Amino acid sequence: MNYDLIVIGSGPGGYVAAIRASQLGMKTAIIEKESLGGICLNWGCIPTKALLKSAQVFEYIKHAADYGINVDVKGEPDFGAVVKRSRGVAEGMSKGVQFLMKKNKIDVIMGFGKLKGKGTVEVTAADGKKAEHTAKHIIVATGGRSRELPNLKQDGKKIIGYRQAMALPQQPKSMVVVGSGAIGIEFAYFYNAMGTKVTVVEFLDNIVPLEDEEVSKALNRTLKKQGINIMTSSTVESVDTSGDLCKVSVKTAKGTETLEAEIVLSAVGVTTNLEGIGLEEAGVKTDKGKVLVDDFYKTNVEGVYAIGDIVKGQALAHVASAEGIICVEKIAGQHVEPLNYNNIPGCTYCSPEVASVGYTEKAAREAGYELKIGRFPFSASGKASAAGAKDGFVKVIFDAKYGEFLGAHMIGNNVTEMIAEVVVARKLETTGHEIIKSVHPHPTMSEAIMEAAAEAYGEVIHL
Template sequence: MNFDLVVVGSGPGGYVAAIRASQLGMKVGVIEKAELGGVCLNWGCIPTKSLLKSASVFEYLTHAADYGIEVSGSVKPDFAAMVKRSRDVADGMSKGIQFLFKKNKIDIVSGFGKLLRKGVVEVTRADGSKAEVTAKHIVLATGARSRELPNLPQDGKRIIGYRQAMTLDKQPQTMVVVGSGAIGSEFAYFYNAIGTKVTLVEYLDNIVPLEDDEVSKQLARSFKKVGIDVHTSTEVTAVDASGDKLKVTLKSKSGEQQIEADVVLSAVGITPNLEGIGLEAVGVAVDKGRVKVDEFYRTSVDGVYAIGDIVAGQALAHVASAEGIICVEKIAGLKPEPLNYGNIPGCTYTTPEVASVGMTEKVAKEKGYDIKVGKFPFTASGKASAAGQKDGFVKLIFDAKYGELLGAHLIGANVTEMIAELVTARKLETTGHELIKAVHPHPTMSEAIMEAAAAAYGEVIHI
């Protein structure tokens, strides 16, 4: 088992790096201890979107009368069927990676990979046997797992992480979600939509705390409107699991309170998978729990590279994929452009959806920019009104001096699809006036981008 390049881990960073390396003429092997596709395809991005789609369809059916449709008989969620569909979708995607590996002549080495010495990875198979894989170049793409808080140890049954949240045996009647980032907010929306009483707890002042303040406040309003109990500036200090119901203690500025729940979902971030992969054995440098790399993902050890959730940067699937491509293109002797981490889109697939790129208004001001801000509400959008999805808005932030688009913040239906236009605009250094003069189709949700740009420059028509 000798390769030009071997990748440890087959998530969206690893498998993309492997395929690109194969396209560039390298003999490639991938070491994977579990399912191909990693957490994203099997336990993250893809199966959660399947669950969210089921919730969305259920909501449509329960509100069919709003669209002039009569549904006879009762409509109720089948939780087990939703979970099964989600798992089937994930299995199909994993099989798709198998096909791509076969098409690109990539060898799969099943087992746990560990750096042994320069150019050598030891693989421990499921039966305990070991083998050595050699390669001139080794890319570490081992991903991450759910982070555990000391006062919230996960038992996998009643106090759970995201993995168990998508495969519970039965739908809980009540749930406390701790952490309101993308993972926590998406699960809060899903379970609430199918009838679970959800309490969402966030330690910081706003939910989805990395988003622009106005977006965070709008999502909180939308959540409260559908019955999610939102607590911000609140900490979970203890969970008593001794009884039939979990007793969850919440602490905020106004004092302590205790609520009961069937399940507590801990969604407070991730922990990189660095343990046991041999970093110390070969001398790979680590800083603040992440592998240290340069702009082309070279570690402190020649021939060893690292990408994805184990390096600094946003822990997102599309970031890992981009890093993997840049890494192997540099290895192949091409001249890739380093990744601009300031132009990475973030998406949260709640209802309404949230999508953003670049600076928030607060950050732009802190950096000393003189800014122009344009905002267009979906209440003024014909397409949003026709669709019955008027929650949300598009907010664009421009540098007043040069017209540069500093940041874009969207909340509403389908905004996770719309954000790509603004990522491209920033990549091409498009100005506000160019966005205004780029004719957008009518009626579409995307018109709100043109209108928000126009609003920033006092030219908006429809508000």
């Protein structure tokens, strides 16, 4: 078949790009080797959130008395049922993408896609049969997978990645999580809430190391109170899996310590899926595991583009989707702006949640800005008190000279739903005073953004 556009990979970058292309009148096909929706919908963001919701419900039951509710039957997690629900949510989302493909008249070609000559993609089906399809434009959106360290090889049973962590046959009594980014912390929270003894090992000085230091330290304190053992400035040297329990050798500032656990979860990031897809044969340039592209995701080879985890920028679903839309609209000849990677929100869905966008305080100072910083604790929020969720705060950072909204960092209940306000504000070049004078509804958690901005300028009311 001949198309205007072929997309290789149906994750949140690929399927969104395909839909936008169809909307713009392109005859479009998408190639997927496994399940529509890619890792995000099937083994990443969506099913993880389903697991975390189950953990949150369990936490509610355990603390029901705090809300004046007497629960006669003691709540016990049914781990198999929790996993089953998560898988069901993922399957439903994948079927939703199938519907969107049909609705937008996009051809779905199941199989492994490989660049094969100018404007040609070879697809190998599950039965080994090969077929070739041509297109004027080809977008490569093959995503990433769990990164493996040389001394932490995953066997899928005792040393696992995020994919296995989402569907273990039974709940482990103990687990060591290596890495404290969003993936590691979310799983640490989930398994701890379910009753697993969890230790987190982080190489750097702070957990969630990309976050503002105040947020990292606050989350560390809260997770420790929840019962999670956290070891920072520590390195996993080796794992002995020969016995019933894994023996994890961890190097710390005080020496080497051996931890024992049923499962070791490697959460040290993702690596790109570039192997075997014909990049070298096509002459597409790569560097350090990333495809080199311009601001509109065009590679050095005419008619070939790349988006998502395999290119520059944050390896996040919403980034991939934005890149896919920009790429397709540029192909269609529309006037588009390059993506501002400094205005991408990041979220971690543990409890309390973490959300941020823009400069951290440290990064803003290093960039030479003179700062106005405001903080508002949820302990002073009426809505947070009523919800029984007083942990955490909002921290906002402004340029003292011009009032530019440099960044925001939040930790607390539901803050992942609040961060978009700051993303839009920064996109519109809103100043601190404009945030203060924008009336926020009361009582809400989101008032904390206005109050934090007011605190930065000495106008805060409720502190």
